[in-house]
Amino acid sequence: MVSPEHIPGDGSHIGRYLGHGIGALRQEDPDLYRLLELEHDRQRQTLSLVASCGITDPSVLAVTGASIVNVTAEGYPGNRYHAGCRYVDEVERLAIERTKQVFGAKYVNVQPHCASFANHTVMQAVLDPGDTIVGMALDQGGHLTHGSPVNLSGKLFTVHAYGLDEHGVIDYTHMAELARTHRPKLIVCGTTSYPRTIDFDRIRAIADSVGAYVLADVTHIAGLIAAGLHASPIDAAHFTTTCTFKQLYGPRGGLIMMGRDAEALAADGKRTLSQRIQSAVFPMMQGSPEVHTIAAKARAMGRLLDPAFRELAERIQANASALARALTAHGYDVIGGGTDNHIVLFRAPEKLNGLIAERALEACDILVNKNKIPGDTRSATVASGVRLGSNTVALRGLGPSEMDTCAELLHAVLDAVEPGDGGAFHLDDAVRTQVSAEVRRLCRDFPLPYDPAPSADLVGAGTEH
Numbered sequence: 001m002v003s004p005e006h007i008p009g010d011g012s013h014i015g016r017y018l019g020h021g022i023g024a025l026r027q028e029d030p031d032l033y034r035l036l037e038l039e040h041d042r043q044r045q046t047l048s049l050v051a052s053c054g055i056t057d058p059s060v061l062a063v064t065g066a067s068i069v070n071v072t073a074e075g076y077p078g079n080r081y082h083a084g085c086r087y088v089d090e091v092e093r094l095a096i097e098r099t100k101q102v103f104g105a106k107y108v109n110v111q112p113h114c115a116s117f118a119n120h121t122v123m124q125a126v127l128d129p130g131d132t133i134v135g136m137a138l139d140q141g142g143h144l145t146h147g148s149p150v151n152l153s154g155k156l157f158t159v160h161a162y163g164l165d166e167h168g169v170i171d172y173t174h175m176a177e178l179a180r181t182h183r184p185k186l187i188v189c190g191t192t193s194y195p196r197t198i199d200f201d202r203i204r205a206i207a208d209s210v211g212a213y214v215l216a217d218v219t220h221i222a223g224l225i226a227a228g229l230h231a232s233p234i235d236a237a238h239f240t241t242t243c244t245f246k247q248l249y250g251p252r253g254g255l256i257m258m259g260r261d262a263e264a265l266a267a268d269g270k271r272t273l274s275q276r277i278q279s280a281v282f283p284m285m286q287g288s289p290e291v292h293t294i295a296a297k298a299r300a301m302g303r304l305l306d307p308a309f310r311e312l313a314e315r316i317q318a319n320a321s322a323l324a325r326a327l328t329a330h331g332y333d334v335i336g337g338g339t340d341n342h343i344v345l346f347r348a349p350e351k352l353n354g355l356i357a358e359r360a361l362e363a364c365d366i367l368v369n370k371n372k373i374p375g376d377t378r379s380a381t382v383a384s385g386v387r388l389g390s391n392t393v394a395l396r397g398l399g400p401s402e403m404d405t406c407a408e409l410l411h412a413v414l415d416a417v418e419p420g421d422g423g424a425f426h427l428d429d430a431v432r433t434q435v436s437a438e439v440r441r442l443c444r445d446f447p448l449p450y451d452p453a454p455s456a457d458l459v460g461a462g463t464e465h
């Protein structure tokens with residue numbers, strides 16, 4: 001908790017400015033203010049097991065609302081196209097230094113607006129249109145920007161996609177075959193729904209055998225990597241990208257990082273790989289950076305450097321393992337046989353599909369997402385699987401024994417729900433009431449950080465259905 005002398009008073013210009021902003025919003029635009037308040041309460045009162053979510057720390061949010069946003073700062077620290085950049089230069093240097101420290105990186109670019117942009121930027125730095133890349137198929141757990149046909153990455157480049165083997169593990173043998181046959185310039189790895197450890201060294205060895213670069217997009221597991229709980233790709237890959245809002249609990253934004261290859265010469269022999277990234281971010285892909293977001297990244301990195309983060313990361317992992325175990329005990333088919341990270345992917349019961357499971361659970365204030373599973377014949381908007389993640393429940397302070405409770409609640413709903421046409425379903429009122437009440441109890445006992453009155457107004461709250 002923040003001690004009272006740190007709550008900004010009359011002596012703090014920035015604090016009063018931010019406070020004025022909220023007051024003005026409430027007075028001048030009550031409609032929007034009400035929606036923001038409702039959204040805030042929705043987050044407090046629901047149990048989010050959405051794997052691609054985190055909770056941005058209030059101190060990070062305060063930074064994103066600060067007046068530093070007013071600075072237009074094209075270029076890099078010490079080399080801008082506008083005056084007035086003295087402090088944004090210091091802030092950007094701070095964000096870079098802290099990020100280097102968190103990830104043990106030699107080069108960091110903190111300007112990418114998001115992880116998708118970071119991936120496109122790496123591709124623009126080292127590829128020409130028409131070049132060949134190898135990436136993970138979207139429906140196997142890759143990301144759109146890894147070469148999906150509906151994404152720019154799939155339109156600009158010739159893509160050969162790998163996926164999972166029959167055990168649900170990345171098919172490194174197929175990746176190596178694709179590399180041998182098609183001689184790609186880039187191999188993209190990193191996943192959105194993969195519960196197992198990624199072998200970055202093995203991927204680098206495959207890439208080296210054909211002279212390809214490796215891009216590791218670690219968006220989903222960046223927090224575990226920062227905490228040393230998953231092998232780091234910083235040196236194994238040429239380029240590592242991530243967003244900052246999922247497992248790093250920071251602002252919405254992206255990063256590009258490099259390790260031992262930062263000073264390696266690019267194929268043209270003239271510039272280093274990190275110099276190519278610098279000019280690919282600006283001026284090739286982006287204009288002025290979001291300086292408030294860069295400041296918020298610095299704040300998020302500061303929090304990651306606090307030893308307390310390792311405890312959180314350990315709880316993320318322990319919770320996911322406990323969830324996987326408990327669901328297996330309830331008879332669910334957990335894909336990959338368990339989890340090494342924050343993700344648990346399981347097959348929805350035979351009578352249901354992913355969409356109905358997601359909707360029925362949301363009716364009881366438990367948030368998950370439908371997800372395709374290996375060999376899935378359903379479309380991504382229906383899907384046969386359910387993906388869970390433990391980032392938010394770990395932040396709330398729930399531990400492995402509460403994961404048993406969560407698994408029981410999930411099972412109570414999925415067992416009781418009766419499918420209707422399309423995405424419709426019927427859920428017994430008694431089950432819904434009982435599970436919602438239990439969810440409210442968990443949210444009250446394990447409030448989000450800085451929840452001002454966790455016990456008072458959560459009793460009997462609940463969402464409108």
Ligand SMILES: *Cc1c(COP(=O)(O)O)cnc(C)c1O
Pocket residue numbers: 052113114115116117142143145190191192217218219220243244253254
């Ligand atoms: C979420 C995700 C992204 C997209 O991140 P944005 O910052 O929203 O662009 C990219 N790659 C992977 C692997 C992701 O999981």
